[in-house]
Amino acid sequence: MEKKKLKFTKRDVIELSVVVVIFLVIYFTGSQAEVFGKVQQIFLKTGAVNVSLNEDKTTSADYNFRLVDSDGNKLDVRDLQGKTIFINMWATWCAPCVAEMPSINDLYNKIENKEDIVFLMISYDKDMRTARAWVKRKGFDFPVYQLASPLPDMYETGVVPSTFVISPEGKIVLSKTGMANYDTKRFRNFLNRMAEKK
Secondary structure (H helix, E strand, O other), X not given: OOXXXXXXXXXXXXXXXXXXXXXXXXXXXXXXXXXXXXHHXXXXXXXOOEOOOOXXXXXXXXXXXEEEEOOOOEEEHHHHOOOEEEEEEEXXXXXXXXXXXXXXXXXXXXXXXXXXXXXXXXXXXXXXXXXXXXXXXXXOOOOEEEEOOOOOHHHOOOOOOEEEEEOOOOEEEEEEEOOOEOOOHHXXXXXXXXXXXX
């Protein structure tokens, strides 16, 4: 049986070259997170990865850590006890983080009770200026923080994004690793119910 030789047409070579050039541009401009984040964002919009809630499994939260905001102001998380706290660990180089950020920003803007529901968006970027510039360029409104002390072990998942919700009673009522869509009516109601318990 005679083996068929693969024949490449000029068009095949041109198409392959275009694909290679696109990937090289993405790689060398550092746009991987942006591009792959956009692709994953489309997936999030299908509702296939809406965050699931299991309020029955809770553990006591550890408030013993400090943050610094994008203006250099320090925040002791112990001062937030009694509030509902939405914690998200993220980075600009993380495609799943980039994908879920619009839903978190929409959630943040739809929450009216910002006195009792606090968002701690903790950037893992080495330089706060990178995170601040990215958030500004995207037009996001939530506050950005970096760690100013070690993070308690219970929040060290080794994965970004990681998200936690702490109830006013000091219980972790949500723990999620990986991306999710947080801008759902069910999740907003969940946060509002938590805040009403105060």
